Amino acid sequence: METPPINDLSISIATENGTGSASANNVLFKAIFKMGVPCSSKNMFPSNIQGLPTWYQIRASAEGYMARKDVIDVMVMFNDATAAKDIYRVRDGGIIIHDDSNPLASNLKRDGVQYFGVPANKLIQKIVPASPLRIKQRNMVYVGALAYLFGIDIETIKEVLQDTFGKKPAVIESNLVCIQAGFNHMKEKGYTQNIARLQTIPNGNKGKIITEGNTACALGAIFGGASVVSWYPITPSSSLAEAVEHYMPRLRKKDGKATYAIVQAEDEIAAASMIVGAGWAGVRAMTSTSGPGLSLMNESIGLAYFAEVPCVFFIIQRGGPSTGLPTRTQQADIQLMYYASHGDTRHLILIPHDMKSCFDMARRSFDFAERFQTPVFVMMDLDLGMNLWSSEPLKLEKEPFDRGKILTAEQIEQWEKQGKKFRRYFDFDGDGIPYRTLPGNPNRKAAYFTRGSGHDADARYSEDEKDYKETLDRLRKKFETARKYVPKPAVEKQEGVKTGIISFGSSYEPVREARDRLRASGLKTNHLLLRALPLTEETKEFLEAHEVIYLVEQNRDAQMASIVKDEWPELASKITSILVYDGLPLTTGEVVRQINQHRAGGRKGVQEWQEKKLIA
Amino acid sequence: METPPINDLSISIATENGTGSASANNVLFKAIFKMGVPCSSKNMFPSNIQGLPTWYQIRASAEGYMARKDVIDVMVMFNDATAAKDIYRVRDGGIIIHDDSNPLASNLKRDGVQYFGVPANKLIQKIVPASPLRIKQRNMVYVGALAYLFGIDIETIKEVLQDTFGKKPAVIESNLVCIQAGFNHMKEKGYTQNIARLQTIPNGNKGKIITEGNTACALGAIFGGASVVSWYPITPSSSLAEAVEHYMPRLRKKDGKATYAIVQAEDEIAAASMIVGAGWAGVRAMTSTSGPGLSLMNESIGLAYFAEVPCVFFIIQRGGPSTGLPTRTQQADIQLMYYASHGDTRHLILIPHDMKSCFDMARRSFDFAERFQTPVFVMMDLDLGMNLWSSEPLKLEKEPFDRGKILTAEQIEQWEKQGKKFRRYFDFDGDGIPYRTLPGNPNRKAAYFTRGSGHDADARYSEDEKDYKETLDRLRKKFETARKYVPKPAVEKQEGVKTGIISFGSSYEPVREARDRLRASGLKTNHLLLRALPLTEETKEFLEAHEVIYLVEQNRDAQMASIVKDEWPELASKITSILVYDGLPLTTGEVVRQINQHRAGGRKGVQEWQEKKLIA
């Protein structure tokens, strides 16, 4: 019997939410991580609190691929409601683990897979004292079963329990008993499998952290000096604001007093209006929301754009339109962010793709907002924001805040000595960025009247057509200036390669793996990682340098492609969109599948294919 | 002395708002119209109620051009606040009419123009009894003065007064006295001028109506069966809702009871939500708003899109972003309408360009909304909506309402006999359009549960990835189906002509005149009038058929061009955008100027020029 692959495994755990599986899954994932095995997890949870199906998919990958694996090797079938479908989610030759306290229903039998039963229910009756908590412990049983089958040693699991519940020995105990029971049961039955084994890699994950993008953003914002945070709860953005609430008290107290203010607003319009007020008053202000909130914030965003007030919007994208799928992932709010609000508006967008860039861009977003005196978006999605990602530790670049062009009372005086007078909306430097003063500035010439209505360079009310056009042109010029400042795309390029792939955000990881697979199958590709809007020269050059460009995005309407077309139509016609929008974290396989499909059909085939796809 | 040009004249009347000039201007305009002379007027009013500058520009054009004329022949200088600027708005050789009750200030003198004084203030002291009304009558004096100078005979004016104030003889009297006084004064002084004369054209305007686009839309909506109207006041859209309020009682009563309901909502979010509720309940529902309201409506629009509820949004565009210039015109909400709300959304937009199309499209908009079970936008702008346009009479096409796919109780029964069961969101016909039932349908199988969250073909709550993707794909397919239904562009085409112009909405009239001027100067152009989104094949063919295409739009960011680029990037790269966005009604001259500028620079020059323009 040949030796099984090492550390290459995907496990999907199907349970009902509210039954306590999350902590079991967490223990399992952390244990694999502690073994030093590169691993990732994707949590596919429902939009309610208790009683609906939820899946937790863990991937162990010797090569260190973090994307959701497209095949499932092992299915933990602990939810009767979805069992009939779940048995077909596992690959041929895969394994199904089920609770055989009762015999397996006939409709849950299929060929080509191995069934392992573990009588979790029966076991907990014995070992867990009667209490509402019992069902919860049932989940720990499959942890033990998996540990035995794939070789996670109990010691590692103990360490994880220690790390997590250190302060609650009772919890450690009761969990361990159940894990042990699952482990022993498999052992006694002498179950074996040969599809994969997990093997400790010494120092494999040494120095690595595990966190969610929302946490990384929250920390970045705090270290970036965010001082007013106003938000309204909405999945999947709440956990960002709540992480800020969690860390602020430790990080931002001054002799017992807060150097920050967090407001749970009454709605998103209020949240946005509050940070516009706060940004105008001179603090670094932020909010976090998702699609529906973004729609509601449109008017306030336009006010910030036209009155030139710095503020930061963290947008954690979820399945739209409307309420859509609140607990599923998507990248379909791109155009709404970029063109947000009525009238001629264009906005700056930062696009993180991993934990480090979440932290760094969150921190820098306030520099951009203040430098350009405009709303700045940090574009996230549920996969990046709410799933666990392993990463190098977050690092604080020691650099001064860029507060942009703020004039103090003294500076105004000096200006006057030079015969120069403060004019709020005058383009002194020819870059479209005016100077601002902050309320409370004691200089009698510092005050100005801000408005969302027409104004002249001195912030006076004006309906004059020249004043109006000048303002619009300067705002556009400011936007053009920003192109030189925003983070440049990261390009991986080999001479002579004619196929390019463009990706951004949470698509980066699956695309990275897809490129390896394509290379293996004979297709070399270059890659450009978009990290910000507006687009920059690098992207233009990348388009010029390749014959076919695949632009991968997680939406239906090729929204990013549309923005590229707007900039360089003649080049953009080379683009073939890879569109995935089923709400699940993007898989490598889907990217590869679509790219191969195009190549099969050739360029024309591609168009047909896209046509078909759009209306398929 | 050579004879002056006949019926080719532009008069700009500068006054202060709230002083009663509007009725004087109205009398003057109507009088010229009654003479049979083709004429148009543009009202440039401030965003307050009393005391700010306002200009009323009348154009008489023998050739029947209705666009704002780029040169002003006569300036009625009745507002001291703007006089210093106004004297330079009039062309060299033009005429300035001023109130010489007091001597003309030296800073108001300039060369190259004729000054005619009329002591309006002094005159009204004599002829109008003391009352707050006196100042108002002062305006009638310049009406008389102009009548004398350009040959409007007093009889015609009397008729107009009769038409307008028929029920108030006192008003007719008091106005006439002042007009006469102005007339006589010029006569006594023996003033003459030679720049233009107005001459009666028998039956010139016979059978023509004068109205505003908002009125035409209101009538169209009423005749289209609009039954629930919910709106929140905002310039320049209020007059549309108010016209509906004005006409409904006459047109839509059934034995004393209303067959309609009009609600002045508490805000735009409520207005939009109300019509979504009403559309779902089965009536033809509409709202009207402008930029800020559109921004606020984004969430409800997304709900209507995803839950597939018919409703109509009249968007009267004004100067943005934010509060911007509420009383100035623009076409800068195009992208926000087309992509409104978060997630993957695309919307149907109808684009009227004259009074007839305002009426027809407003009426048809409900057919499209119900046929496609989706929000429909009617894209207007302030120039089209609030200025007076002369037009052929509005005509009611006798055609049945298209209520789309609505199933009655009986139909459901029949279906069942055929073994077919009603499924709210199932694509029975392969066109992406499902069948719907209306609340109150007595068939026990008729009811369904509507939601903005994920659902399956039977309107059941679903988070399943296949259900979700199927819904998104069907919605896109429905949108593609709509391409075959929406109004096609109107194309004026000559073989062999290589230059094309694309325009839409209020740009049509200036472009029509611009094409004549360009032809005169040797450039033949073909023209395509966009009348709806999504774009259709005709536009593609037009792009293919021409070497250079000028796309005229009244915004900064070439928003319509961006949508064209999104459809056909390789063709769109031929487009050169003509962008005008100073908030004033588009002039022929500006269109011609920009086109010639491009041709001078050639294709390359064009790009540079646009670059410059964007960041100028």
Add this chain to the structure above:
Amino acid sequence: MAGEKVNRINLKEKDYEGAPSTMCRGCGHDAISASVMRAFFESSIDPRKVIKLSGIGCSSKTPAYFLSQSFGFNAVHGRMSAVATGTNIANHSLMPIGVSGDGDTAAIGLGNFCHMMRRNVNITYIVENNGVYGLTKGQFSATADKGSVMKGGKINDNPALDICELGIILGATYVARSFSGDRKQLSPLIQGALAHKGSAILDVISPCVTFNNHEGSTKSMKYVKEHLDPIHDIDFIPHYENIEVDYKEGTDQPVELHDGSRIVLHKLGKSYDPTSRMHAMQAIHAAVAEGKFLTGLIYYDPNRAEFAEEMNLCETPLAELDQDVLQPPAEMLDRINAELMK
């Protein structure tokens, strides 16, 4: 057997049922749904004449769990009141029942809610009031008591907004409060609301078993607390029983919530006259002063016309009018054209 019992229109109780609930076990919202079904059954209302409306939240999901033969519209967050206003004038012959939450109604939806009541739009509007945002995992809502403690220890420092007080001063014409577990009081109150033409507001205290967590909680369910792991406790929800109460008019009823905290209900007595605004306000204030929740029909105005009536709409619902009624004759347009020629 309930299954056999039929009402005046020959429908069984199960004819008023809906899809299976997805609420947490023991959630007050399910108890309210039960009272809603009971009320419709008792009042013998034809489900096909009813429309169900809601916003977004756990509470707003519940209309899917009763009256499956009725049309339903689960709108967006906070907009049920505006959507209801629209459906109401579009078809005034339908009977609207709306279910919302304290977040949906008193936070994002507050403005629209107030204006709906000002217009006295005809609706039975139930606020399933648990003081938290359940669906987004337990943040405070505007009706949370000042000083109450959230899972995680955060303390609420804003005063609670009183839905009934608001209803009374804004023009609602039927204002009542009850408790989710008091079916004997609640379902008649709902029947009354359904019979009433105008805005009938029911503020129903409905404990959230998962996130309601007042200081009392430390005292309660010791064992569970100790053994719940701190990070993931929201991931596990013990199976609670619905709390039922049954007490006399004019009396107090202390209620122990799932987390061990206590509230006191006071049921209005027979003598109480609900037709005076000032009395109603005073009664509420008095109860609050004693730390009690007043329950029962607190305010009632039988005289004010509902919105659709104020609009002077024709008998036939607008939604049922045909083109021949909706489209004026062409001659009318000609007449208007003539006017526009002057």
Add this chain to the structure above:
Amino acid sequence: MAGEKVNRINLKEKDYEGAPSTMCRGCGHDAISASVMRAFFESSIDPRKVIKLSGIGCSSKTPAYFLSQSFGFNAVHGRMSAVATGTNIANHSLMPIGVSGDGDTAAIGLGNFCHMMRRNVNITYIVENNGVYGLTKGQFSATADKGSVMKGGKINDNPALDICELGIILGATYVARSFSGDRKQLSPLIQGALAHKGSAILDVISPCVTFNNHEGSTKSMKYVKEHLDPIHDIDFIPHYENIEVDYKEGTDQPVELHDGSRIVLHKLGKSYDPTSRMHAMQAIHAAVAEGKFLTGLIYYDPNRAEFAEEMNLCETPLAELDQDVLQPPAEMLDRINAELMK
């Protein structure tokens, strides 16, 4: 001469002036601006310590017409209360004065307005209440009296929303009403509001000379009416005088508006105790019952802490903190990294 008179901080009255007004002549809003300037002058407040806020409307334009040395923010329609909440926590050392209208506050802004008061955000919030949307040409607002007639003859059939009543039940801590022309009463009330820490709501009746048009109007200004042409009468606005009143505490004052209609003001007496919620509500109801507007300081709560205080903010305004305070040391991040490794 006023010009020479200086206050405690050596500023002249003209140091409190702003740009020329663009209101209609005789508009109540201008009279209120005058009282605002007077109040700031009398209280000797440094304009550089003040921020002016507003929404959208004629009323909301007025902050440009006073205190030109103060920073100002004319926000979007209905959002002043939320913007003010943000500015307040960003820099609690500034003194915010907000001017809004009845449309801005009671229609589109109602929800945010209520929540601002619930939080007791520190602000002097003036509602220039004319019962109409002035800037959009005279539609009814939510504070228009039921039954009042609009230019064009439309009749309002919704009850008027009472800003003061709302303020009292939602937690505002200083609630007063006055009349634009009553400078003697108004400017001290404003001074009191400026001195108060918390949400101070002033509901100031401020006649719109152009669009206020109650039934009384037929009786009034006969000559003008007859000679105004029907279509364009909004295009002409006769020059009205501002209506001034001056009357004793505890007495009534009938006021004839520009269009001939009449309202009756009743000024609270010295004996009145504003610190009881219930009394305040009763006083308002009593006056309404007699068809009068109660004026004066109706409710006052000196004890409740303002929002910024509840937030436990540091002395230095957040807006004045530097990077060394705002950015935690790198070691803190290392510690967190360590935690995230478990």
